[in-house]
Amino acid sequence: MLLFLLPLISSLVLPTSSLTQEGLYLQHIKHSLDDPDSALSDWNDQDDTPCSWTGVTCDNASHVVRSIDLSSANLAGPFPSLLCRLPNLTFISLYNNSINSTLPADLSTCHTLQHLDLSQNLLTGALPATLPDLPNLTYLDLTGNNFSGEIPDSFGRFQKLEVLSLVYNLLDSALPPFLGNISTLKMLNLSYNPFFPGPIPPELGNLTNLQVLWLTACNLVGEIPHSLGRLNKLTDLDLAINDLHGPIPASLTDLTSVVQIELYNNSLTGGLPPGMSKLTKLRLLDASMNRLSGPIPDDLCQLELESLNLYQNSFEGTLPVSIADSPNLYELRLFQNKLSGELPQNLGKNSPLKWIDLSDNQFSGSIPATLCEKGAMEEMLMINNAFSGEIPASLGECQSLTRVRLGHNRLSGEVPVGFWGLPHVYLLELADNQLSGPIAKTIAGAANLSVLLIAKNKFSGSIPEEIGWVENLMEFLGNDNKLSGALPENIVNLRQLGMLDLHNNELSGELPRETQSWVKLNQLNLANNQLSGKIPSGVGNLSVLNYLDLSGNRLSGQVPVGLQNMKLNVFNLSNNHLSGELPPLFAKEIYRNSFLGNPGLCGDLDGLCESRAEAKSQGYIWLLRCIFILAGLVFVVGVVWFYFKYKTFKKANRAIDKSKWTLMSFHKLGFSEYEILDCLDEDNVIGSGASGKVYKVVLSNGEAVAVKKLWRGKVKECESDDVEKGWVQDDGFEAEVDTLGKIRHKNIVKLWCCCTARDCKLLVYEYMPNGSLGDLLHSSKSGLLDWPTRFKIALDAADGLSYLHHDCVPAIVHRDVKSNNILLDGDFGARVADFGVAKVVDASGKGAKSMSVIAGSCGYIAPEYAYTLRVNEKSDIYSFGVVILELVTGKLPVDPEFGEKDLVKWVCTTLDQKGVDHVIDPKLDSCYKEEVCKVLNIGLLCTSPLPINRPSMRRVVKLLQEAGTEKHPQIGKKEGKLSPYYYEDASEHGSVA
Structure with missing residues (x-):
C-alpha cells in the first residue's frame, strides 16, 4: 500500500514545470552565463512559455521563439550554442556584452538564422569558416571583438548576406579578393583592422548592389581601382587613413548615387577629377590630408x-x-593649401554656413559681410592669410559664433562694437593685424569668453572696467598695442585668469592691491609700460605664478619679501626705481639680471650697491676658513667611505662565481651573462627595494640594460608598498619569468633573459631612460610631464593592460598596477613592468580567483580585493584608475594632506565641495582643461566601488582614444578631424593640435 502511495505523494510535494522545450533550452543558457545585473531575472521556469521573458520575441500565432535580443545586458561567458536548438530562431543580438572565448563551429546548425549581431564583445580566435553555411543569413556584425587571423576563403560563398561588418578586430593577411563574390552585399565594413599592406581588390567592383563601402585604416596601399566606378548604387565610400597613392580615378564620377566620399589621410596626388558635376547627390567630400594639387x-x-x-x-x-x-553648404574646410584671391562676396548668403576654416592660405581682400546671413555660423577660422579692410559690422550681430580666429592678417579699422560682446564666443583672436580703436565696453556681454588674443595691433585707450565682468576669462594677451591708463581695479575679479600679458603698451598708474582672487594666475607680464607705485605684497601669495615680468616700468619701494615663497621660472624686475635691501633668497648670482637698473637696490651681487665691498671682503675671509674646515671633514669621510666600499666590493666578488650561473634567454642576445656580472657593482645601482637591487649595465656595444638582482629568502614588508605578505622571492621570480618570457607587446617591458645561481637570480630588462612614472610625476622633474605627455602615458599603459586582459590566453591579471610599475622610455613611451605578483585568470572566464594574501600597493588596491581576496581584471582596472587620477592631479595615491582618505576619496570629496579646478594639477596648461576633465571622468569610472560598474580594459582604451580625439585627430574617424588651428596655447601663432 505504501509503495502505491509514493508516486501520489511525490506529485503533491514536488512541483512540476509546464515550460516548453524552447524555454528549457533558454533556462540552460541562463545558467551558463554570468548575469551580475540580473537582466535575466524574469526568465522563470514556472512560466508556460518564454514569450514574455526579457529579450525574447515569439510568433503571435504559434508561440515559437523567433528572436533573442539581449543587447547591453552586461552578460558574460561563452557563446550559448544551445540557441541553435531553437528551430525557428531568425534573430540573435548579443551586442555590447562580455561574450568571450571563441565562436563555436557548430553555429552553422542555426539554419533559420537571418540576423546575427555579436558586436562589442570579447570573442577571440579565428572567424569560423562554417558561417557561410547559414543559408538564410543576411546580416552579420562582429565589430569590436578580438578575432584574429585571416578572413576564411569560405566567406566568398555567402548566399544571401547583405551586411558584413568586421570593424575593430585583429584580422591580418591582405584584403581578400573573394569578397567580390558576395553579390548580395549592400554594406561592407572592414575598417580598423591591421591587415597586411595590400591593394584594394579590383573584384570589389563586382558588388553592384553595394551601398556602403568602409575600408578605413585597413593598411591599404597602391591606387584606387577604376572598377569601383561600377558601384552605381553606392551612397557612402570611405577609404580614409590608408596609404593609397596616385590620382583619384575619373571613374568615381560615375557613382551617381553617392552622398558621401571620404578619402582623407592618404597620399593621393593630382587634382580632383573632371566631371564631378555628375555627382548630383554628393553632400560631403573629404579629401583632406593628401597631396592633391591644382x-x-x-x-x-x-x-x-x-x-x-x-x-x-x-x-x-x-x-x-x-x-x-x-x-546646403554648412561646412567648408580648405586650410593649409595655396589658395589665393578674394572670397565670393555672397559666401554664406544662400547657405547655412556653420564652420568655415580657410587658415594658412593666401586669400586677400575683405571678409564677406554675408558669412552669417543665415545666423548659423559657429566657427570662423581665417588666420595666416592676407585679408584686409574692416571686420564687417554684420558679424557683430552673429550671436551663434563660438570660435573666431582672424589673427595674422592685414585687417584694419575699429572692431565692431557688438563683436566684443558676442555671448557664446569662447575664443576671440585678432592678433597681429592693424586694428585700432578701444576695447568696447560691450565686452561685458561676452559671458562665455575664455581666451582674448589682441596682441600686435594698434588698439588704444584704457582697458574698460567691464573687463572684470567677463568671469570665464582665462587668457588675456594684449601686448604690443597702445593701451593706456591704469589697469581697472575689478580686473582682480577674474578668478579664472591664468595668463595676463600686456607688455609693450602705455599703461600707467599703480598695480592692483587686492590680487588674492587671482588664484590661477601663472603668467603676469606687464613689462615696458609706465606703471608706478609699489609692488603689492599680495603678489607673493599667488601660489601658481611661475612667470613674472614687471621690468621697464617706474615701480618703486622695496622688493616684497613674500616673493621668495614663489617658484618662478621667469622673474624680471629690472629697470625700475626699486630700493632697499634685497631679500636674502634673491642675493644670488642667478638673480642678478632680474634686478639690474634699480640704482637704490642693495644686495651682495655685482652691480648692486658697490659701497658694501668692504663688508664683502670680511665675508670672504670667513668663507675661506669654512672651506678649509669642510675640506678636512670631506677627506676623513672619504677615507672611511672608500674603506667600506672596498670591503663591500670584495664581498660582492666573492658572492658572484661566474662558473655557477645559468642563462635563459627570451630574445636573441648580443651579450653574455659574464658581461652582465662584471658590471654588478655599487656604482651602477639605480634603485633598490625589499627584494633586491636594480643596476644599470652599459654593454660593450654601447646599449644599456636594467638588471634586477633578487636574493633568496622572503621579502620584508615594505612601509610604502604593501607587497604580498609572506611572498617568497622564488615565487616572484618564477611569476616574472613565466609572464614576461611569453609576452610580446610594445607597452609591456621586454625581458631579455634571466640568470640563476644558488644564492641569487638576475632578471635582465630593456633599460628605460626616464625611470618610472611615479618617480618622475612626484618629483621636481614633474614639469617635464605636460598634458600631451601624460595622456600618451595613460593610453600606452592602458594598451599594455588591455593586451594582458583580452589578448593573452588565458588572461593575465597584473595585481600590482601603480605609477612606479609604469616605466618610461626616452620618448616618454610607457611600459607596464614588475610582474612578480601577476596571476593567470581561470581559463573558464567565470568568477574571480581567490588569493590567500593581498598583493598590491597602498592606495591602489580595489576595495573588494582588500576584503574578499578575490582577483580578476576589475582589480587591475581600479588600480589603473588611480594612476589616471595621479596623472590628472599630480598627487600621491596616499598623502598626509588627505587625512583618513586615499586619492580616490579625496578627488570625489573635492569635486563635490570645491569643483574640478581644485582637483586638476595646477602645473597643467589650462587650454587642455576639457580633455583633462574627460580623462578624469574615465579615472573615476575605473575606480567605481562596484567592480561591475568598471569598464573593461579594452573599453578604457576606447574611452581614452575618444577623449583625445579633439586634440589628436588621428585617433578618431569621422568626428575626429579638426583644423590644425584649433587653439591650444597662448602663443602668438597658436599651435598645431
Whole structure:
C-alpha cells in the first residue's frame, strides 16, 4: 500500500514545470552565463512559455521563439550554442556584452538564422569558416571583438548576406579578393583592422548592389581601382587613413548615387577629377590630408554640397565663385593649401554656413559681410592669410559664433562694437593685424569668453572696467598695442585668469592691491609700460605664478619679501626705481639680471650697491676658513667611505662565481651573462627595494640594460608598498619569468633573459631612460610631464593592460598596477613592468580567483580585493584608475594632506565641495582643461566601488582614444578631424593640435 502511495505523494510535494522545450533550452543558457545585473531575472521556469521573458520575441500565432535580443545586458561567458536548438530562431543580438572565448563551429546548425549581431564583445580566435553555411543569413556584425587571423576563403560563398561588418578586430593577411563574390552585399565594413599592406581588390567592383563601402585604416596601399566606378548604387565610400597613392580615378564620377566620399589621410596626388558635376547627390567630400594639387573645379562647387573638406593639400588658384551658390553648404574646410584671391562676396548668403576654416592660405581682400546671413555660423577660422579692410559690422550681430580666429592678417579699422560682446564666443583672436580703436565696453556681454588674443595691433585707450565682468576669462594677451591708463581695479575679479600679458603698451598708474582672487594666475607680464607705485605684497601669495615680468616700468619701494615663497621660472624686475635691501633668497648670482637698473637696490651681487665691498671682503675671509674646515671633514669621510666600499666590493666578488650561473634567454642576445656580472657593482645601482637591487649595465656595444638582482629568502614588508605578505622571492621570480618570457607587446617591458645561481637570480630588462612614472610625476622633474605627455602615458599603459586582459590566453591579471610599475622610455613611451605578483585568470572566464594574501600597493588596491581576496581584471582596472587620477592631479595615491582618505576619496570629496579646478594639477596648461576633465571622468569610472560598474580594459582604451580625439585627430574617424588651428596655447601663432 505504501509503495502505491509514493508516486501520489511525490506529485503533491514536488512541483512540476509546464515550460516548453524552447524555454528549457533558454533556462540552460541562463545558467551558463554570468548575469551580475540580473537582466535575466524574469526568465522563470514556472512560466508556460518564454514569450514574455526579457529579450525574447515569439510568433503571435504559434508561440515559437523567433528572436533573442539581449543587447547591453552586461552578460558574460561563452557563446550559448544551445540557441541553435531553437528551430525557428531568425534573430540573435548579443551586442555590447562580455561574450568571450571563441565562436563555436557548430553555429552553422542555426539554419533559420537571418540576423546575427555579436558586436562589442570579447570573442577571440579565428572567424569560423562554417558561417557561410547559414543559408538564410543576411546580416552579420562582429565589430569590436578580438578575432584574429585571416578572413576564411569560405566567406566568398555567402548566399544571401547583405551586411558584413568586421570593424575593430585583429584580422591580418591582405584584403581578400573573394569578397567580390558576395553579390548580395549592400554594406561592407572592414575598417580598423591591421591587415597586411595590400591593394584594394579590383573584384570589389563586382558588388553592384553595394551601398556602403568602409575600408578605413585597413593598411591599404597602391591606387584606387577604376572598377569601383561600377558601384552605381553606392551612397557612402570611405577609404580614409590608408596609404593609397596616385590620382583619384575619373571613374568615381560615375557613382551617381553617392552622398558621401571620404578619402582623407592618404597620399593621393593630382587634382580632383573632371566631371564631378555628375555627382548630383554628393553632400560631403573629404579629401583632406593628401597631396592633391591644382585648382578646385568650378563644377564641384556647383553641387549642393553640405560639407567640403580639402584641407592640408596643395590646391592653388582662387576659390570658385559658384561655391557661394551651394544652398546646403554648412561646412567648408580648405586650410593649409595655396589658395589665393578674394572670397565670393555672397559666401554664406544662400547657405547655412556653420564652420568655415580657410587658415594658412593666401586669400586677400575683405571678409564677406554675408558669412552669417543665415545666423548659423559657429566657427570662423581665417588666420595666416592676407585679408584686409574692416571686420564687417554684420558679424557683430552673429550671436551663434563660438570660435573666431582672424589673427595674422592685414585687417584694419575699429572692431565692431557688438563683436566684443558676442555671448557664446569662447575664443576671440585678432592678433597681429592693424586694428585700432578701444576695447568696447560691450565686452561685458561676452559671458562665455575664455581666451582674448589682441596682441600686435594698434588698439588704444584704457582697458574698460567691464573687463572684470567677463568671469570665464582665462587668457588675456594684449601686448604690443597702445593701451593706456591704469589697469581697472575689478580686473582682480577674474578668478579664472591664468595668463595676463600686456607688455609693450602705455599703461600707467599703480598695480592692483587686492590680487588674492587671482588664484590661477601663472603668467603676469606687464613689462615696458609706465606703471608706478609699489609692488603689492599680495603678489607673493599667488601660489601658481611661475612667470613674472614687471621690468621697464617706474615701480618703486622695496622688493616684497613674500616673493621668495614663489617658484618662478621667469622673474624680471629690472629697470625700475626699486630700493632697499634685497631679500636674502634673491642675493644670488642667478638673480642678478632680474634686478639690474634699480640704482637704490642693495644686495651682495655685482652691480648692486658697490659701497658694501668692504663688508664683502670680511665675508670672504670667513668663507675661506669654512672651506678649509669642510675640506678636512670631506677627506676623513672619504677615507672611511672608500674603506667600506672596498670591503663591500670584495664581498660582492666573492658572492658572484661566474662558473655557477645559468642563462635563459627570451630574445636573441648580443651579450653574455659574464658581461652582465662584471658590471654588478655599487656604482651602477639605480634603485633598490625589499627584494633586491636594480643596476644599470652599459654593454660593450654601447646599449644599456636594467638588471634586477633578487636574493633568496622572503621579502620584508615594505612601509610604502604593501607587497604580498609572506611572498617568497622564488615565487616572484618564477611569476616574472613565466609572464614576461611569453609576452610580446610594445607597452609591456621586454625581458631579455634571466640568470640563476644558488644564492641569487638576475632578471635582465630593456633599460628605460626616464625611470618610472611615479618617480618622475612626484618629483621636481614633474614639469617635464605636460598634458600631451601624460595622456600618451595613460593610453600606452592602458594598451599594455588591455593586451594582458583580452589578448593573452588565458588572461593575465597584473595585481600590482601603480605609477612606479609604469616605466618610461626616452620618448616618454610607457611600459607596464614588475610582474612578480601577476596571476593567470581561470581559463573558464567565470568568477574571480581567490588569493590567500593581498598583493598590491597602498592606495591602489580595489576595495573588494582588500576584503574578499578575490582577483580578476576589475582589480587591475581600479588600480589603473588611480594612476589616471595621479596623472590628472599630480598627487600621491596616499598623502598626509588627505587625512583618513586615499586619492580616490579625496578627488570625489573635492569635486563635490570645491569643483574640478581644485582637483586638476595646477602645473597643467589650462587650454587642455576639457580633455583633462574627460580623462578624469574615465579615472573615476575605473575606480567605481562596484567592480561591475568598471569598464573593461579594452573599453578604457576606447574611452581614452575618444577623449583625445579633439586634440589628436588621428585617433578618431569621422568626428575626429579638426583644423590644425584649433587653439591650444597662448602663443602668438597658436599651435598645431
